Amino acid sequence: MYRDPVQSLQPAQHNSIATTMAMPAATRPLRVGMIGIGTVGAGTFRVLARNQATIAGRAGRGIEVVVVAARNLARAAGVVGTGVALTNDPMQVATHPEVDVVVEAAGGTGPAREWLLAAMAAGKHVVTANKALLAVHGNELFAAARQHGVALAYEGAVAVSIPIIKALREGLTANRIEWVAGIINGTTNFILSKMRDEGLGFAEALAQAQALGYAEADPAFDIEGVDAAHKITLLAANAFGMPVRFADAQVEGITALQGLDVACAEQLGYRIKLLGVARKRPDGVELRVQPALVPATHLLAHVNGSMNGILVKGDAAGVTMYYGAGAGSEQTASAVIADLVDVARLDGTNAAQRVPHLGFHAHAVDEHLAVLPRAAVHTRHYLRVPVHAPQDIEAVGAWLAAQQVPMAQLALAADKALPPGSGAQVLVLTDAVAQATVDLAVHALASHRAVAGPVASLRVEMLEA
Amino acid sequence: MYRDPVQSLQPAQHNSIATTMAMPAATRPLRVGMIGIGTVGAGTFRVLARNQATIAGRAGRGIEVVVVAARNLARAAGVVGTGVALTNDPMQVATHPEVDVVVEAAGGTGPAREWLLAAMAAGKHVVTANKALLAVHGNELFAAARQHGVALAYEGAVAVSIPIIKALREGLTANRIEWVAGIINGTTNFILSKMRDEGLGFAEALAQAQALGYAEADPAFDIEGVDAAHKITLLAANAFGMPVRFADAQVEGITALQGLDVACAEQLGYRIKLLGVARKRPDGVELRVQPALVPATHLLAHVNGSMNGILVKGDAAGVTMYYGAGAGSEQTASAVIADLVDVARLDGTNAAQRVPHLGFHAHAVDEHLAVLPRAAVHTRHYLRVPVHAPQDIEAVGAWLAAQQVPMAQLALAADKALPPGSGAQVLVLTDAVAQATVDLAVHALASHRAVAGPVASLRVEMLEA
Numbered sequence: 044m045y046r047d048p049v050q051s052l053q054p055a056q057h058n059s060i061a062t063t064m065a066m067p068a069a070t071r072p073l074r075v076g077m078i079g080i081g082t083v084g085a086g087t088f089r090v091l092a093r094n095q096a097t098i099a100g101r102a103g104r105g106i107e108v109v110v111v112a113a114r115n116l117a118r119a120a121g122v123v124g125t126g127v128a129l130t131n132d133p134m135q136v137a138t139h140p141e142v143d144v145v146v147e148a149a150g151g152t153g154p155a156r157e158w159l160l161a162a163m164a165a166g167k168h169v170v171t172a173n174k175a176l177l178a179v180h181g182n183e184l185f186a187a188a189r190q191h192g193v194a195l196a197y198e199g200a201v202a203v204s205i206p207i208i209k210a211l212r213e214g215l216t217a218n219r220i221e222w223v224a225g226i227i228n229g230t231t232n233f234i235l236s237k238m239r240d241e242g243l244g245f246a247e248a249l250a251q252a253q254a255l256g257y258a259e260a261d262p263a264f265d266i267e268g269v270d271a272a273h274k275i276t277l278l279a280a281n282a283f284g285m286p287v288r289f290a291d292a293q294v295e296g297i298t299a300l301q302g303l304d305v306a307c308a309e310q311l312g313y314r315i316k317l318l319g320v321a322r323k324r325p326d327g328v329e330l331r332v333q334p335a336l337v338p339a340t341h342l343l344a345h346v347n348g349s350m351n352g353i354l355v356k357g358d359a360a361g362v363t364m365y366y367g368a369g370a371g372s373e374q375t376a377s378a379v380i381a382d383l384v385d386v387a388r389l390d391g392t393n394a395a396q397r398v399p400h401l402g403f404h405a406h407a408v409d410e411h412l413a414v415l416p417r418a419a420v421h422t423r424h425y426l427r428v429p430v431h432a433p434q435d436i437e438a439v440g441a442w443l444a445a446q447q448v449p450m451a452q453l454a455l456a457a458d459k460a461l462p463p464g465s466g467a468q469v470l471v472l473t474d475a476v477a478q479a480t481v482d483l484a485v486h487a488l489a490s491h492r493a494v495a496g497p498v499a500s501l502r503v504e505m506l507e508a
Numbered sequence: 509m510y511r512d513p514v515q516s517l518q519p520a521q522h523n524s525i526a527t528t529m530a531m532p533a534a535t536r537p538l539r540v541g542m543i544g545i546g547t548v549g550a551g552t553f554r555v556l557a558r559n560q561a562t563i564a565g566r567a568g569r570g571i572e573v574v575v576v577a578a579r580n581l582a583r584a585a586g587v588v589g590t591g592v593a594l595t596n597d598p599m600q601v602a603t604h605p606e607v608d609v610v611v612e613a614a615g616g617t618g619p620a621r622e623w624l625l626a627a628m629a630a631g632k633h634v635v636t637a638n639k640a641l642l643a644v645h646g647n648e649l650f651a652a653a654r655q656h657g658v659a660l661a662y663e664g665a666v667a668v669s670i671p672i673i674k675a676l677r678e679g680l681t682a683n684r685i686e687w688v689a690g691i692i693n694g695t696t697n698f699i700l701s702k703m704r705d706e707g708l709g710f711a712e713a714l715a716q717a718q719a720l721g722y723a724e725a726d727p728a729f730d731i732e733g734v735d736a737a738h739k740i741t742l743l744a745a746n747a748f749g750m751p752v753r754f755a756d757a758q759v760e761g762i763t764a765l766q767g768l769d770v771a772c773a774e775q776l777g778y779r780i781k782l783l784g785v786a787r788k789r790p791d792g793v794e795l796r797v798q799p800a801l802v803p804a805t806h807l808l809a810h811v812n813g814s815m816n817g818i819l820v821k822g823d824a825a826g827v828t829m830y831y832g833a834g835a836g837s838e839q840t841a842s843a844v845i846a847d848l849v850d851v852a853r854l855d856g857t858n859a860a861q862r863v864p865h866l867g868f869h870a871h872a873v874d875e876h877l878a879v880l881p882r883a884a885v886h887t888r889h890y891l892r893v894p895v896h897a898p899q900d901i902e903a904v905g906a907w908l909a910a911q912q913v914p915m916a917q918l919a920l921a922a923d924k925a926l927p928p929g930s931g932a933q934v935l936v937l938t939d940a941v942a943q944a945t946v947d948l949a950v951h952a953l954a955s956h957r958a959v960a961g962p963v964a965s966l967r968v969e970m971l972e973a
Contacts (some may be wrong), residue, residue: 089681090824100749100872101681103864186911198679204825206679213678214663214671216566217555217845243689284565342831345810360669360842361553366807366973367825377825388862397853399568407565508831 060382072105073387076142076167078112078133078158079149080119083172083199086372087146087379088123098380102387106380112136112149137162144194144386146379147171156180163191168394170382172199172375175264178273181280181287185400194386199378201274202227202351204367206381211281211355212402218357220282222322224506225353226346227243227274229369230265231297231317233257233349235305235334239314244302267296268317268332275319279330282355283323283412284403288330291414304499306460307427307470308336311452314344318504327413329420335502336425342508349485354506362507418479423451425501426471426481428488429496438493439469446484449474466495472503525745530581537570538852541632542609543577543598543623544614545584548637548664551837552611553588563845567852571845577601577614602627608824609633611844612641614968620643628656633859635847637664637840640729641737646745648754650865659851659859664843667692668818671846676746676820677867683822685747687787689971690818691811692739694834695730696762696782698722698814700770700799701959704779709767722814732761733782733797734740740784744795747820748788748877749868753795756879760798769964771925772892772935773801775919779809783969792878794885800967801890807973817970827972883944888916888968889944892937893953894961903958904934911949931960937968 077084091098091106097286099105110128112135113119119129130136137145137158145162147155147169155176159169164187171177173385177184177197188195198208202225211220217370226232230252237248249266252258264270276289297317308315313336322329337343342364346352351369371448389397401408430441433455440453448471456468473481522582542549542554556563556571564570573768575593577600578584584594595601595919602610602623610627612620612634620641624634629652636642642649642662644845653660663673667690675683691697695717706830706943714731729735741754762782773780778801787794811817832837854862866873893904898920905918913936921933938946950963 088826094682094684094823096872097684097749098682100868101677101864103869145618164563204822205828206675209674209679210671212566213850214674214846215842216561216849217563217842219559219562284562342807342810345807357669357842358559359551359838359845361833361836361839363670365828365830367828371826373824374826377680377682377822381679384681385678390858390862393855397855399566404568407561419700 054208069304070104071221072107073102073383074141074143075106075108075146075383076110076136076144077108077146078136079146079147080111080113080122081148082372083379084111084146084148085122085377086376087148090373090376090380098384102384104387106383106387109141110136110139110179133158134161137167137367138165140169144168144170144383146383147173148379152176152179153262156184159184159189159195163187163193163195166191166193168194168196168386170196170379170386172197172203172276172379173277174200174270174273178276178287178289181277187406188400192393194389195400196382196385197277198382201277201373202353202365202367202369203371204369204374204376205351205353205365207278207353208281209305209381210365210498211278212398215355215357215360215363218359221356221358222320222321223275223278223353223355224283224318224320225351225469226316226343226367227351228265228271228355229320229349229351230262231271232257232351234266234297235315235317236347238302238305239309240304242302245297245300266298268294271317271332271358272355275321275330278319278353279321279328281402282321282409283328285328285412286408286410288414291330293331293333293417296335301467301499302333303462303468304427304501305462307456307468308425309339310457310460310474311425311470312339313337313425313455313503314339315501316343320504324415327415330414331417331420335504337504337506341506343404343506354508364508397439418477418482420478421475423475423505424473424481425503426473426485427456427499428494430469430493431495433467435467435493436469438491439471442488442491443471443484446487448480448484449476522697535569538848539606539608540571540573540611540848541575541604541609542573542611542613543601543603544612545576545587546613547837548844549576549611549613550587550839551841552613555838555841555845563849567849569852571848571852573925574606575601575604598623599626602632603630607632608789609635609848611800611848612636612638613844617641617644621649624649624660624849625652625825628652628658628660631656631658633659633661633851635661635844635851637662637668637844639665639735639738639742641756643741643752647743653865654870657852657858660865661847661850662742663847664840665834666742667818667830667834668836668843669834669839670816670818670830671843672743672818672830674846675828675830676743677863680820680822680825680828683824686821686823687785688740688743688747688818688820689783689969690816691781691808692816692818692834693730693736693782694735694814694816695723695727697816699731699762700782701812703767703770704774707767707771707776709901710761710762710765730741731763735783736784736797740786740795740797743784743818744786744793746867747786748793749873750793750877751875753874753879756795758796758798758882762799762956765799766964768925768927769892769966770929772921772933773890774804775922775925776890776919776937777804778802778890778968779804780966781808785969789880792880795879796882796885798967800969803973806971806972809951819973821972828971883942885943885946886940888940888970889938889946890966890968891938891950892921892964893934893936893959895932895934895958898932900932900958901934903956904936907953907956908936908949911952913949914941915943927958
């Protein structure tokens, strides 16, 4: 039920619908209902209006927002003007008889799930950039979309400006995907870039990110790696033909990262990035987010500030990389509207048949593909061992060798890397080794007589490019 | 007419077709005819076979090669085995009654044009990676595809491993594209990387590229910039909604590039890359290929060896970048098969309606969008002026200022950048200036008393990232 009958009966709108109702489905405008008109919703509305002619020229038909649900109708009217019906009730949009496709731009997981289920049950296509929703409720939602033969499109859920879902789901279909890895959270990449460029600690860099609008007042989802884990979960499903397995992902953020390690990594020729990694192994799938060292010469090391960069390794294509803004109003709108254009181009085709929601048709999805436990993940590692004196490097090296930790490099942190009073630090780069072995060694090192403080341990990712 | 009746009647094949004929169109295998089974064709066949289950799981149906045209049937049989009909006659494949889609993997322009026209007239979809064909005959071929309602897909024509056509045509549809620029020829990028890394001259680097298989015996199309011009022409059409305008592109290769300029650019903080650039201006479109300086800190400067990297600037998405291998058998197969999967997913939809071949529907293509002449292109420029003595730098600077050339930097080449006996070199970086102004200044400088040899002039591209 509309709360604003005057706007909902706005004449221009109704004329336009009356005209278009008589046109064949393929040429009349696609009618959009939006739930939420905040940053993403307003950006979508603005870009749709500004690039109307270009978008229609590409889509073959117009795309028109006919109804918007918002909490604050006065503010919403300020964004969408008088040509669009407004309501306080998202369910009105979800089931609106004049709507072909519902854009969910409200966020959150509980109510959003119900809106999308209702919209799909009513035969509407749905578009969302809500990665939390899809990571948590994706299996249920995608099953509903399949059942109702509608699109559930979500390009904006991962690395908004970059059409990475399309690349995986349609562009790289020839390939068995071996791994996907990348920088998929702009907030933490901004913080890590600040820590490196300006020698800041984590707390200072976070405060700057918040002051500049790159981090939210409650930054927990970003800095604890949860947002990146939502995204790598969706990428893994599309890459490997597996269900959405967010609950099994290993998630580590950057809150415990020290500026000292950023500096020591630099000395060794590496940079620290928060990486999402999904890798197919013979015995399962790695699905994980953690701060990791990447070589300073690697392309990922040059993805700075709030930008995102994603690498995909396919058996035929080799490594391809995708780079762009990971957040922003119009950047997200770019993805949401691309999804709308895809829907506009469906032309009556069963959406789930054309491109399966997670890249693979249901019969080809491996329901039993296991996520490997943390202890089983093999990578190279970086260790920083505080010691009492520089000559303790020998004892540390000998002890790690005895613990079967394969060492590629053993060095002392240079003075210039160290804040005053840090004491001597032994730096270790290992060869590939199971996390379990590293965990044991780090635990045991803590009680070694040469060791003067907590040992830092980070993965080193040697990705092809 | 088949030249090998035994193979064309191979039982397994015919059983399989008989079985599938009774199935509905959406679930029976997509039947492919291939023209050419060289590097691209064999790679496509190999990847289709190896990743059969994965590809069918994504496409929703199998993809089967049923007939192949080749010059050497014995060699072709060695590639495709006994399950595929063989013929010497490409037209047999183009019009074969059991073929849904024709893959043109033979190359060349004249006969390939006729095969594709015949295939489309017979209602077949067509897939090709033949950029020369599309750059030269594209307007005719795309019109035919529209007329017959079939797909003419060409992801493999540009930066093979990277789904850049899909990104432009489907991923960035919300955007008005402002420019596309990138490294889109692997051979020349390999040569330029060698010149920089090993201080080689062009001829030596080319010889190494040929010895390692990165350059063909006749490398003219690559090193003269023609191949890159074919590709930027196709990208421009998809970006801006214009016809294919290869004849109007400005094309400059790297054959005249000196190692001295690679070294001097390095001294100034730049690297030289062969760039394809398409940029929308108020008065037309820039469409051009030339060696240009890019800042050493820019992502494009880190696209090395034979890799490709393409930047796209959209008004909503901002800058996105796409990186990957630009050549190779299976890398090209990755693109060709992605096109086949798109066709397999069409499910009876009119292909031209779903995604227009050049990104825009015919009514939205601007037939009159003019390509700007070379003289009108504004960029920054690099000049290297050989002089008799270092103090001549003052005369050169004063003279350029008098010629209205806006200067951002004036320097002497450091000795270490110069091969023995080079003499003093004045290096100039200008602000943005019309090519016409630079051309006049370079021409006039040749007769200046301080100038000791030919002046080198290159564009400097300051691209966002």
